[in-house]
Amino acid sequence: MRAIYDYIIYTDGGCECNPGGRGGYGAVIINNNTGEFTDISGGFRSTTNNRMEVMAVIKALEKIKKDTHVQLFSDSQYVIKTMNGMFRKKKNIDLWKKLDKLAVAFEIEWNWVKGHNGNTYNERCDTLCQEAMTLPELEEDEGYMNTDSVSEQSDTVTQSLEKYNMYPDCSDVESYQEKYLVNPICAKLICQFYKQNRKKFRDYVGLRTDGTDFWSRKKKNAIMDIKEYSTDIWDIIVDHFAETKYQMMCIRWCARGLALGDAIKKVQVDMEVAEKCLANKKRDM
Missing domain, CATH: 3.30.420.10 (Ribonuclease H-like superfamily/Ribonuclease H)
Structure with a gap:
């Protein structure tokens, strides 16, 4: 059959x-x-x-x-x-x-x-x-190199986006904390994160702010001005996340020093974890 x-x-x-x-x-x-x-x-x-x-x-x-x-x-x-x-x-x-x-x-x-x-x-x-x-x-x-999806961007834009995907200097936790205005535990976790050769799901889960920090209540325009981001980084974030709260989570992780790709992945992982917790809660009710 x-x-x-x-x-x-x-x-x-x-x-x-x-x-x-x-x-x-x-x-x-x-x-x-x-x-x-x-x-x-x-x-x-x-x-x-x-x-x-x-x-x-x-x-x-x-x-x-x-x-x-x-x-x-x-x-x-x-x-x-x-x-x-x-x-x-x-x-x-x-x-x-x-x-x-x-x-x-x-x-x-x-x-x-x-x-x-x-x-x-x-x-x-x-x-x-x-x-x-x-x-x-x-x-x-x-x-990727030749189609309209890339050629729409000028060389200047492409170069500006590359810098957002550069890994931060994690050689010293205290210096990192001071430079990126994050809490001590957050600085330590990010520095440990970038020592991993292959980042796994659990590595993204392990990143946390350890409470309110300088970026927690900053609005989009304030972050963009302080970090001197171009509008292109925001356009990419919006392409990945439809809801404002996730867009803001992503830009704040960028401000804390995560490379853009890792900031996007971090938010996606947090979304999956939240959905799984909600599903488990409904199942147990």
């Missing part, structure tokens, strides 16, 4: 320092008709989180037979909501065109899966993705 779905696919993508850092994708392909499991992955020298999420789906679909029924899972709302018609395709047009062309050859059910929530295949994809970023030889994401 033939399976309802010919293939079940899990995908994941990420960027070490978003945007512009090393990135990777990973996918697990399950052939329901043969029982075969296939892992695929790849790494790129300079890219973005969202491009790697889309790339993972493209690479997975390129590996399977056309005219088949596919159940696909991704932890990227960006991918799932776009393919289900809820988001417009404004950026990464080169990849969306490729995915649209591929997708018409299949019957695909697009499903979102919560990341870092114990799903075996999602966790496997994350591992593949992280490992791909550390490969000695990484591919060039030519689409």
